[in-house]
Amino acid sequence: MSGRGEYGAGRSHGVQPSGTRRLRGAAALLLSAATGLGLATFSGKLTGNPFTARAQELTGAAIAVDRAGSGTGDTVAAFDSSSAGMRDTGHAASPLPVVADDHAPFDMAGERRRVGPAPGAALAMHAEPAPFALQADVPAEPAVGRGAPETGTGTATPGAASGNAATPATPAPAAATPGATHPTAASVPDAAAPGATVPARLTEMIGNQLIRFTPNVGEQQALAAFYGARGYQPVFTGGKGIAPLGQIALDQFAASAVEGLNPADYLVPALPASPSDTQLAEMELRLAATTLLYARHVQSGRFDPKIISKDVDPSPTVPDPAAVLATVSTAPNARAAFESFAPQYDEYRLLKTQLARLMTEGQAVSHAAIPPGPSLRPGDNDPRVPLLRARLGIGGAPEDSVYDPMLVDAVREFQRLSGQSADGIVGRGTLAALNAGASGDRLHDIVANMERWRWVPHDVAPVYVMVNIPEYMVRIVVNEQAVHETRVVVGKPENQTPIMSENMQYAVFNPSWNVPPGIIRNEMLPKLMADPYALERQGIDVVRNGRIIDPGSVNWSRGAQGYSFRQAPGERNALGRMKFMFPNKHAVYLHDTPSRSLFSRDRRAFSHGCVRVHEPLAFAEALFAVGSPGEGWSQQRLSRLVGGNEKSLPLKQRFPVHLVYFTTYVDGTGQLVTREDIYGTNAATKAILGLDGTRRVADRGAAVRPR
Template sequence: MPGLIAHAQEMSGAPIAIGDAAGNGTHDGGSAHPAGEGAAPLSAAGDAPAPFDIRSTRHRLDSALAMPAYPQDHAAPSSSAPAVNAPLAGSSAPTASTPSLGTGTPGTGTPTASTPASGAVAAHTAPQQGQMVSRYLSELIAAQLPRFVVEPKDAQALADFYAARQYQPVFTAAGGYSPIGAAVLGTFAASALEGLAPADYTVPPLRAHASDGELAEAELRLAATTLLYARHVQSGRFDPKGINPEFVDPTPTVPDPTAVLALVSTSPNTSAAMASFAPQYDEYRLLKMQLAARLADGRGVPLAQVPAGPTLRPGDGDRRVPLLRARLGLQGAPDDFSYDDMLVDAVRQFQASAGQKPDGLVGPGTLAALNGTGSESLPDIIANMERWRWVPHEVAPVYVMVNIPEFMVRVVVNEQTIHETRVVVGTEKNQTPIMSAEMQYMVFNPSWNVPPGIIRNEMLPKLMADPYALERQGIDVVRNGRIVDPGTVNWSRGTQGYSFRQPPGERNALGNMKFMFPNKHSVYLHDTPSRALFARERRAFSHGCVRVHEPMKFAEVMFGLGVNDRWDQRRISGLLGGSEKHVSMQRRFPVHLVYFTTYVDGAGKLVSREDIYGTNAAVKAILGLDGSARVATRGRQTALR
């Protein structure tokens, strides 16, 4: 839709960068939102909207792809226009360059002990416009706050915030919106560029020369909507654990409503304050740029998807071939189903550009990448931006990030990748969980204490068929701290009272080392004796832990960041062999296990990966990006917040 970016910039006073995207590490060192507080208020259809209710039917996010029209009768503040709605003659208002907390003199029309009103004054002098806003605001908060907010914490924060400032308005001024209010409205207007739905943040416009009661209503509604927006853009619009509580277990940073109100009301740059609630990771910004570019040039007609099916090999005949040919920009007859050499070469070129093995085989991974290109990538961009809100909001100076669908781990310092390598992640049945924890120590020559789930589901059937099957794998059966002969146990009675341990050695499932970030899922990064799997394109083979390619190089990086830089690979190799050795991290840093199927690579290209666990499809379903309001394959409504 042409003109969206220009309109959003006009509304928010902040430029939206849609230039050439760079790879990992493009942080510009600060907010991309300069001062500029002007905005026109949002329009509303009909009566004032009810508060956003997590139990109510949600607006479709389809509206994020189309900015609404806004009335032009409320000009943004400028050097020649001191207020959004012009105040009455003789009144004062803050300018756009000096945002304030409001300039009204609330309560001056009400008699007090120190300034009693005479009968003559009361009979012949009416309060000037704006003088009763604080009184009406106090009454609204005391009696009608549930009309504006659903969350109890939000209600308490609003009540405390306005009581502390004696109910002086922040977002409105005499006759209209204050510069702070105008800037907040501009942020709401541009919310589609954050992958949000502007309809969720609709605030009724103020008519010219609004009454004090209308100003109080607008003040409270705008404050409440600010809290809703901050929560949505920072920590997401629904509880991710509702997708799959066993494996989807992130810890979003929900903003404190008291801190939100304090920041927005006191910041010298309101637009920058509002922008600070969005994820600050470079990869989020790169996705935002991709979304902005697509919205700006009107890429809204999706290309046909190439359906799933058997792996397509050179020389095969398949009815999907014409679609595949069209997706890659090749000419051909609609009834030509031959996967010929020309098309194979085009597929290989595409695979190479997408970071895949250029073998010409069109399997699930290649199809996912193909179907993730073009305008239909909009829902995927938005769904992946939503998952960035699941990552802790504070960007640590050092962190480890495992992107599960990409089968890669990266070590990031000051938003620059200093090391990356391949990983093997969990199967669809035994998924690697989405979560964050703190790297605390490393173990060399680890023993493998077999988890109960693997014992129950995999080892017990083997023992019942052959009591010595595990012994041949180098796994000891232990009872009361002593190794027992597995042939003397009646395994039909189960494994209760027994544990299973594989001592250090070449056959150990954990290899020579593991990297520990303690968590309730008992997952960690580790070496493996099954190194051939790293050559595979699709590497989902583990029981949930993350196997690391070239673990010595990874260990060297961990020592340099967490212990000291005097440990090179030669010195680390001296730890190998013999009994277990633990090395504690002197400097700890977070490990994020994340799930991004769409991201911007080092060359600035938008890349898509296979949705191996179905998590991306679930997010799109919850947000209504697939035309549904239900979680895919689970058939139940998921509440949004």
């Protein structure tokens, strides 16, 4: 509901790279792994390059999770619900299980997850894409991407860059530290030791050639300031070649496919056997600029998400390029510093592990899409049954078109894994889930969802609320453990719940509903023209100049300009008994609803954009237990606020609310789950990333709006 309250009860019917441009074997596979030509999978022995080492590391150890499939797996709870005054903590099941020890190196399980009772259905949930043709020739220079907007959205690092011009003026080099001497090419003899004139070469290049290395103005300024402050001494190179930090950077770029990125975007031409100082300086700046590009891509994304639609309005944390250079050049563990730019949410790490697993398991399986049609029920005879059998791996004669019990059981298991009612009926939702992986798109879905994790603010708040729109669920998360979860109703495709983050501030009990203009224009005005008293019978008053007027005295054919519509508190109020406020420009919030029967449906996209919450008193109890701890806001005490006039109850501690859109995630049982792309946002993400075979981002051209 976009300010939107709700109107009516919604209805539904139904490595270091080689110096050559040609790459072979594992290197070529690696580069194709995340290109717009598709994500390839590896076969054969996985040794000899940074990607395979990283993939093996990711799939080499088990994750400790609690019995609910979430939390830290520690014997001591991270959150004591009873001491906070909570009577019911929900199921403590987050969308994904969580890493056992935040301070330990992150290693993930290598063994396959346990498959459910219907192996064909479970394997169908892990369908992998068919291999694509590999690119043998790659550009000698890294392609520079535009990345997320540079306007400091989200909680950006202090000093985050802003602005991005296509042809910026190259900034003058920053002043060196006091007492430092600016080297020049003329001041150092040509016969000096190898590397002696690198500072002079860097001075010249930074002075007038930075646009060759990055078109991003903020990054140019950061490079000039960074090298100026260190007297133009190199950090990624040294002596006659690559310094240890430079090799770590090259390894990170080459293994970037494990982060769902495209290694071709971070290629740096190799140094010759005996490089000149000019070549060393070139390599120094290329490594530095590519480090900035990599950090920006892996932390805040490869394109501006707002190009998808007005309802895609997240707050990615664009890294401050000066802070990036300072971090990687001074950190005791440079590799850990590089890895810190990736999203630090446990759910992202689990997707990362699934990506590594799928990329190392071998050839993918492709399935034909099952065409639409009437719901398929047990016993039905339907020509689509052979396709359904093939999709779920259930044997049968090609001409066997009977939906028999064995196939029904496989469908039920598939439905369970995809979060649907396991009724064995292949309706619209089940068909969409089946077809989500039918084109061999599993890897692409993981990459697209990892990209959307970069849109969530980078700092992981100790407490946050997360609504996963395609899952129709909301969770209250403390220390990466879900302490409460419940079902929600989200916006219809034509009234989408926005993707965004803001801070939860207060709750309102017995709210009035001020009807937003869009609902007045599109839904209420036609009713008033047919029957001036239609809204009055629903408890909605027509207000002009602060006074309630007789709707029969207005000629509604002239429009509703100058009139407002308000529904007083009460049982019929579209907001129900309470709403939970995180003020935002989209005017959406979480709230109760009188249309409670909708929560029993699997597909719950019925609102005007706001998020309707099942069992709102239980949600309010959990919310105030973490937002106003120790104050004893039990359900019983909160229920005394229900009834009468509107009342506001502020939270003592504010925390973020993330409205997110993850169609592929790992659930509490460790299963990789895919949900229906109800708004088409996942498809748009894949298209912009070029996962459909056409590259649209991370190149020198502008990103294209998806069509």
